[in-house]
Amino acid sequence: MDRQQAERRAAELRELLHRYGYEYYVLDRPSVPDAEYDRLMQELMAIEEQYPELKTSDSPTQRIGGPPLEAFRKVTHVVPMMSLANAFGEGDLRDFDRRIRQEVGEAAYVCELKIDGLAVSVRYEDGYFVQGATRGDGTTGEDITENLKTIRSLPLRLKEPVSLEARGEAFMPKASFLRLNEERKARGEELFANPRNAAAGSLRQLDPKVAASRQLDLFVYGLANAEELGIESHSEALDYLQALGFKVNPERRRCANIDEVIAFVNEWHEKRPQLPYEIDGIVIKVDSFAQQRELGTTAKSPRWAIAYKFPAEEVVTTLIGIEVNV
Numbered sequence: 001m002d003r004q005q006a007e008r009r010a011a012e013l014r015e016l017l018h019r020y021g022y023e024y025y026v027l028d029r030p031s032v033p034d035a036e037y038d039r040l041m042q043e044l045m046a047i048e049e050q051y052p053e054l055k056t057s058d059s060p061t062q063r064i065g066g067p068p069l070e071a072f073r074k075v076t077h078v079v080p081m082m083s084l085a086n087a088f089g090e091g092d093l094r095d096f097d098r099r100i101r102q103e104v105g106e107a108a109y110v111c112e113l114k115i116d117g118l119a120v121s122v123r124y125e126d127g128y129f130v131q132g133a134t135r136g137d138g139t140t141g142e143d144i145t146e147n148l149k150t151i152r153s154l155p156l157r158l159k160e161p162v163s164l165e166a167r168g169e170a171f172m173p174k175a176s177f178l179r180l181n182e183e184r185k186a187r188g189e190e191l192f193a194n195p196r197n198a199a200a201g202s203l204r205q206l207d208p209k210v211a212a213s214r215q216l217d218l219f220v221y222g223l224a225n226a227e228e229l230g231i232e233s234h235s236e237a238l239d240y241l242q243a244l245g246f247k248v249n250p251e252r253r254r255c256a257n258i259d260e261v262i263a264f265v266n267e268w269h270e271k272r273p274q275l276p277y278e279i280d281g282i283v284i285k286v287d288s289f290a291q292q293r294e295l296g297t298t299a300k301s302p303r304w305a306i307a308y309k310f311p312a313e314e315v316v317t318t319l320i321g322i323e324v325n326v
């Protein structure tokens, strides 16, 4: 194959692999068998091997992970990554709602499952993924771009050529966590205590091939520059992120009042064990960005959101014959 044919075929393969990867990892509805995906990936890797200049920044071959880094660079968050204030009971939620209504009047909320993983920020320029970072201290995080590229549900290129910064939670599904601990137990290695630690440990590896082997996933839950894009509410922002190709948690619900919020909290406290990933509560956000602006933030938390934490149950989980009290 000459260079021109290689260039054309590489572009074709990228399109196919982007589409198949999106169907499989974001929609959870693959249209081709894994073997077909792997065959196309091998073909693209061979072309990039022969013509390295054909490797683009959004090439799906980066899902496999590049060479290990010496260290993580630091990243400054232009929009700080704050942390959520907590609520531990229905009373706290009603207090939150009362304060909101006193300050901005009637307010609709968006409820989301609180994914128990690692908060990350992902930045795109003209639709291409350019940088990803951990929360760090909220202002300065670690550049984990190469590791995040290995998360199959993170789009390397958006469906629109937009520049944005999205926030999300990287996590390890329960099944991946159990399999990883089985492998580590078989190798006599120390086990991870829970999926959150396993996800954080995987993303803090300097060798992206380790992250690539850990089957991590990512739900995106916010836009840092939503108002610049003319979006007026959080629910619109989530729909927009989904339309761009991000994986947004489907279990979100817009609630007209705090009673509906409390119903959502109780519903998911019951249904939590059925989820294929761990959650440690529910995040409640005022939906209107205008009201969010009015409410503002404290030094470390937004005043327009709160995290309801499920009570830590005394659960005895038998992990492959090991009694673990969490």
Ligand SMILES: NC(=O)c1cc2c(=O)c3cc(F)ccc3oc2nc1N
Residues within 6 Å of the ligand: 081, 082, 083, 084, 112, 113, 114, 115, 116, 117, 119, 169, 221, 222, 283, 301, 302, 305
């Ligand atoms: N773990 C989560 O599933 C989750 C976490 C956060 C945050 O940490 C968070 C922090 C802020 F300062 C503002 C909004 C947020 O929204 C969030 N939404 C979520 N769904």
